Amino acid sequence: MSFLNSISQATAAQQTTSSGNPFLDGVRLQTNAAVPEAKKQELTQEDFFALLSQQLSMQDPFKPVENDQMIAQMASFSTVDGIAKLNDHILNLNTVMTSSQALQASGLVGQKVLIPSATGNVSKEEPNIKGVISTPTKIDQITVRIEDAKGQLVKSFTVDGSEGGNIDVNWDGLDAEGKPVAEGNYTIKASGKVDGKAQELPVSTYAHVTSVSLGTAATGAILNLRGVGGIKLTDVLAVAEG
Template sequence: MSLINPLSSQSPLSTQGTSGQGIAPASSSGASANSSTTTQTQTTGNPFLDGIRLPEESSIPEAKSQELTQEDFFSLLSQQLSMQDPFKPVDNDQMIAQMASFSTVDGITKLNEEIVNLNTVMTSSQALQASGLVGQKVLIPSDTGHISAEDPSLKGIISTPEAIDTITVRIEDEKGQLVKTYTVDGSAGGNIDIAWDGLDKNGEPVTSGNYSIKASGRVDGESQDLAVSTYAHVTSVSLGTASTGAILNLRGIGGIKLGDVLAVSET
């Protein structure tokens, strides 16, 4: 006679029951699988590829302004008032002084911005007005002028401190070599107009280039060099900057500030 374990007879049923109950975990596992599938739509499953994958959103925060605005000031002021000692409150005059100081600084900042904008507008307006000088000649504080086929002669002004009977004029090339010498009458004093026809001492036209006009005369019994200004042809105008203003481009010489021009001539 053999004994039968009553639990062993129930083991098939228990196994079936366990299997039956295992269906529910299977559905739960299916849900996990779906959840895993949903996650895999955002990742590849490869740690290396996921590490180098570009982020969907930029992780770099936007640059914030470092300037203290009026809202920040009042926020700090509110915090200061809320944290103050009730037995030693902040003096009203001190608080008003702080508000006035901040308003003053804010106003100065806005004024600086307006001045910069005004300088830009004035520079553009100045360049527009200076464009009317294109094609004309301007007197510049320099003794160097340009000789070319378009301008075969050179004109200028000699400034004298007093009346001088005879003024000696010397024409020199870029190397400082003497090209021609002649004299002019300076008895009228003041500004004496001079002109050079572009011919050397032999009466031959000189080559194109820059030439200097040197002048000297006897002042108080001693020979003295005199200031010379020359006329130059304006070919174009540059806008320049707010500090320099409009720039006049002169033929063969270069640029000069509009404010440095001494006079304007048609020829």
């Protein structure tokens, strides 16, 4: 069949389907038009080799592409493809590690953990607050101040710091008059003389683990602490008996 005959048959077919009304013919053409399927906006390895074959077929035979250029193109695509697959494997590995970490952290539910925070919680279940004062050197006497959420002084007392290092501190939850304080968060502050000068000392407190959250790949497992909030498992300093 010749090219002119094909055009004639196509024209005749269009005329047989024409209704004589331009508007109806326009609507009919729109309804019969096929909607192209959506394609992915990324190149696959098959697309790359198709483009490479097209490039080779259209190159100047007197100025062909150098072998090193072709190898460089193929190596670049292989590198990008390998990096993409590596990223997928890393994401899967992070998911598995996060789940495994959360499973291990679930064993801490009901235990007490030492956290780098001077704020502890007083409740019916835990009417006292325990913590650790870190000292850079031996201090004869350490002054401890207990403050409420508003920063008001509740009670003060001293502890022996002559051994130096980490000094245990335990507040019984009673105010200066010996009465139990209201439930809530309280802050332990400590100070002492280092080389003859008064210095604030870092304090860490124990908190009760009530539950564990899965978290994300960036944060890892999250420990939910009674009255204090959440903390990353990696920030825990020590674990004590519940």
